[in-house]
Amino acid sequence: MTWPTISPAYFGIPEDSVMPNYFYGTAGVAYAMASLYEENKDERYLAAAEKGVKYIQAIATVEGDNILFPHSFPYLKDVHYLGLCHGAAGTIRLLYKLYKVTGEAEYKEWTENIVNGILNTGAPELHSDGYWNVGSQCCGSAGMQRVSWSVGRDR
DSSP, X not given: OOOOOSOGGGGTSXXXXXOOSXXXXXXXXHHHHHHHHHHHOXXXXXXXXXXXXXXXXXXXXXXXXXXXXXXXXXXXXXXXXXXXXXXXXXXXXXXXXXXXXXXXHXXXXXXXXXXXXXXXXXXXXXXXXXXXXXXXXXXXHHHHHHHHHHHHHTO
16 A cells, blocks of 8 residues: 655656655554554554555565665665664654554564664764755654654663
8 A cells, every 4th residue: 555645856856766665655644553553553544554564565675674664665775874864764653663563573674674774874973965064854863763762671
């Protein structure tokens, strides 16, 4: 399951690109569905969130115990943003939320492997195409700090 998003052309990428991550894509909408389920236990919301996460899992870049997500595809599928908006620090929120509301070990494992993926890029010391040299939550280190604080509390 996917949901429509803002036109990718707005960001200077081809119109037929898919932006799957937290701010503009399926990960963010599925997170909202999981949050609705958490509040009212309506199974329709959980079902929608789980369909969305299956899509996110299907497009993930998985290398051993490291998981990252493409910025967009098919054109920027090899660029892995790390920040909140288009990258792992945002998309991890969906997997972590589903772990919290379902207790499913699969979601916990994905959450841990996304953290591994972020750390194994060399961030925050190294800056890649997907980790800008900024302190903001959107595309910089503040978004990753939020992930490590939130996830670390439940370990």
